[in-house]
Amino acid sequence: MKRRLFLATSLSASIVMVASLSACSGAKSGADGKSVELTNVSYDPTRELYQTINPGFAAAWKQKTGQTVTFRMSHGGSGKQSRAIIDGLDADVATLALAYDIDAIASKGKLLPADWQKALPDNSAPYTSTIVFLVRKGNPKGIHDWGDLVKPGVSVITPNPKTSGGARWNFLAAWAYGRKAGGTDAAAQAFVSKVYGNVPVLDSGARGSTTTFVERGIGDVLLAWENEAFLAEKELGKDKVEMVVPSISIRAEPPVAVITENAKRHGTTEVADAYLHYLYTPEAQTAIAQNFYRPTDPKVAEQFKSKFPAIEMATIDKDFGGWASAQKTYFGDGGVFDKIYTKK
Amino acid sequence: MSRLTPTSERAIVRRSLIAIALGFLALFLLLPLVAVFSEALKQGIGAYLEAVSTSDAWSAIRLTLLIAAISVPLNVVFGLAASWAITKFSFPGKSLLITLIDLPFSVSPVVSGLIFVLLFGAQGLLGPWLQAHDLKIIFAVPGIVLATVFITFPFVARELIPLMTEQGKDDEEAAISLGANGWQTFWHVTLPNIRWGLLYGVLLCNARAMGEFGAVSVVSGHIRGLTNTMPLHVEILYNEYDFVGAFAVASLLALLALVTLVLKTLLEWRFDLHQGSQSLRGAGH
Numbered sequence: 001m002k003r004r005l006f007l008a009t010s011l012s013a014s015i016v017m018v019a020s021l022s023a024c025s026g027a028k029s030g031a032d033g034k035s036v037e038l039t040n041v042s043y044d045p046t047r048e049l050y051q052t053i054n055p056g057f058a059a060a061w062k063q064k065t066g067q068t069v070t071f072r073m074s075h076g077g078s079g080k081q082s083r084a085i086i087d088g089l090d091a092d093v094a095t096l097a098l099a100y101d102i103d104a105i106a107s108k109g110k111l112l113p114a115d116w117q118k119a120l121p122d123n124s125a126p127y128t129s130t131i132v133f134l135v136r137k138g139n140p141k142g143i144h145d146w147g148d149l150v151k152p153g154v155s156v157i158t159p160n161p162k163t164s165g166g167a168r169w170n171f172l173a174a175w176a177y178g179r180k181a182g183g184t185d186a187a188a189q190a191f192v193s194k195v196y197g198n199v200p201v202l203d204s205g206a207r208g209s210t211t212t213f214v215e216r217g218i219g220d221v222l223l224a225w226e227n228e229a230f231l232a233e234k235e236l237g238k239d240k241v242e243m244v245v246p247s248i249s250i251r252a253e254p255p256v257a258v259i260t261e262n263a264k265r266h267g268t269t270e271v272a273d274a275y276l277h278y279l280y281t282p283e284a285q286t287a288i289a290q291n292f293y294r295p296t297d298p299k300v301a302e303q304f305k306s307k308f309p310a311i312e313m314a315t316i317d318k319d320f321g322g323w324a325s326a327q328k329t330y331f332g333d334g335g336v337f338d339k340i341y342t343k344k
Numbered sequence: 345m346s347r348l349t350p351t352s353e354r355a356i357v358r359r360s361l362i363a364i365a366l367g368f369l370a371l372f373l374l375l376p377l378v379a380v381f382s383e384a385l386k387q388g389i390g391a392y393l394e395a396v397s398t399s400d401a402w403s404a405i406r407l408t409l410l411i412a413a414i415s416v417p418l419n420v421v422f423g424l425a426a427s428w429a430i431t432k433f434s435f436p437g438k439s440l441l442i443t444l445i446d447l448p449f450s451v452s453p454v455v456s457g458l459i460f461v462l463l464f465g466a467q468g469l470l471g472p473w474l475q476a477h478d479l480k481i482i483f484a485v486p487g488i489v490l491a492t493v494f495i496t497f498p499f500v501a502r503e504l505i506p507l508m509t510e511q512g513k514d515d516e517e518a519a520i521s522l523g524a525n526g527w528q529t530f531w532h533v534t535l536p537n538i539r540w541g542l543l544y545g546v547l548l549c550n551a552r553a554m555g556e557f558g559a560v561s562v563v564s565g566h567i568r569g570l571t572n573t574m575p576l577h578v579e580i581l582y583n584e585y586d587f588v589g590a591f592a593v594a595s596l597l598a599l600l601a602l603v604t605l606v607l608k609t610l611l612e613w614r615f616d617l618h619q620g621s622q623s624l625r626g627a628g629h
Contacts, residue, residue, distance in 0.1 A: 039567060047584055074566045075580070087465035088475070089483040089565040109466065207583045235585045265478075 035068040036271050041091035043078035043165055044207040045228045049291040057278045077205030078165030092263045092272045095256040097165020100323035102257050111261040125253035126279035127293035131173040133244040134222040134229045141220045145246050146177035150194040157219035159209040161331050166206035170223040173250040176314035180248055193340035230292035251313040380598055383591035395589035403569045404577035412553040415492040419549050423500025431508035448497045456494050457562025483565030491559040496549045503545030504538055511537055547604055
């Protein structure tokens with residue numbers, strides 16, 4: 001009797017499980033030409049940006065071709081996302097934090113041509129940003145420029161340059177200041193090394209660092225993407241955090257690319273290409289500016305000029321010899337970052 | 345094993361021990377639970393319902409249930425087979441098998457996830473072959489199932505092995521000497537003996553399968569609406585400054601756990617009615 005009951009219970013439990021299983025697999029619809037799925041693998045702070053842009057493109061594409069686009073978004077540290085695409089994450093387009101991470105997909109994964117950056121205008125960067133500081137309300141530690149970061153007792157929050165694109169821009173922006181202030185690369189290294197001496201924790205992505213700083217209340221200053229700083233101010237209120245603009249920073253160019261081999265396999269080459277071109281239209285550029293990224297379209301840039309502070313900016317190509325060389329020198333195994341961070 | 349022996353401690357000792365235990369529970373279990381629900385309902389029930397009814401949240405819930413529905417039965421079968429083999433027979437390599445079963449407990453979940461990336465990733469051992477045959481393992485549902493099965497591997501077996509060792513094989517030997525075949529012995533003798541341990545193992549296995557974060561995070565690819573499980577979705581919402589959403593989904597996860605607990609209690613109660621006091625045997629650990 002009792003055995004029957006037990007068996008009946010387990011039997012019905014497994015039936016329920018199997019039933020729910022088949023119900024789940026039935027929910028997905030196939031590709032019928034009327035709809036198309038586009039996977040955009042992006043870096044951390046672009047969540048809100050693509051939430052705004054995707055519906056705009058979907059509407060435009062529907063009008064042009066009658067096809068319904070469903071977007072699949074994945075966000076994470078730029079280096080980590082690049083690694084995932086190389087390992088087989090099925091991205092149709094990659095919209096990462098810096099060119100090197102897409103270079104890696106081209107060289108290690110052979111998933112797109114090596115000269116991918118020529119495929120779109122402005123080095124395939126439809127928007128740019130820069131690196132600024134976020135400090136606590138009222139700026140209690142009096143942080144106004146890079147020089148203030150190395151004062152004793154100032155705790156600096158920045159993500160890990162090994163996994164985060166934003167962190168690499170942070171590092172290079174600090175370097176640009178150190179070089180300008182000290183005149184040589186040796187002086188820059190000494191300066192950057194002191195900055196990282198004040199870093200208590202390295203998160204893997206920019207958003208993780210923002211959460212560490214804002215939510216967990218760790219640190220006195222957050223080195224952040226300008227867009228991320230604006231967003232934190234907007235989401236959390238100016239009564240909690242304030243943005244500080246340093247005397248010099250770096251022009252960060254987050255590039256976009258179609259992962260051609262994946263797109264070919266999915267039959268999405270055309271729509272992926274149109275999607276990335278759409279990012280350069282005035283409509284998308286306006287959305288970009290409204291999400292605190294600096295637009296590349298001169299007209300839209302002029303329109304939003306007052307929103308973005310004017311900062312002297314170093315560039316990756318002129319000041320650091322391009323990403324291939326900068327990556328090797330500063331962030332590769334045994335590179336400058338390894339030396340200064342282990343020396344602590 | 346008479347259960348009605350009165351304790352010899354004085355009332356004050358008993359009461360303070362109970363108070364300490366309850367206080368501890370309230371502080372470390374009840375309070376966080378209350379916090380999750382109160383954060384989730386901070387902006388009212390409307391915001392809560394809106395947060396859990398988005399399509400991304402729904403697909404995360406569906407995926408989590410699917411993963412549990414696949415990995416729990418698999419591990420029940422495996423756990424039964426392994427503990428049956430280990431406790432009823434002796435064979436060379438037995439202690440190696442026991443060690444292997446424990447492996448998922450001893451390695452970090454992140455490492456477990458990376459193992460699958462190294463095996464099935466595009467640059468991995470089997471990657472090129474999988475790609476040539478258009479099979480997707482990691483960054484898709486199969487990879488998440490694999491990682492979950494791996495992580496929850498030991499729960500059922502670890503629960504059953506001590507129990508079955510303790511029970512010995514006398515009952516089975518008696519059954520066989522009376523002419524029962526292997527299947528009959530298992531079905532009519534072994535299974536009824538171990539059902540409490542098994543049930544407990546299934547509950548633990550299920551809880552972990554739904555809650556696993558680390559290993560799943562490595563193999564998921566974090567594609568919303570596709571490969572995001574509930575724990576991953578909670579993290580995403582939290583990072584998007586959507587605290588109500590994050591806590592709302594977290595509260596659902598907590599509710600699922602509470603439902604399993606209630607189910608367990610109900611089952612225990614049903615069996616108790618049928619079986620009387622001896623049913624406590626095996627359920628008490």
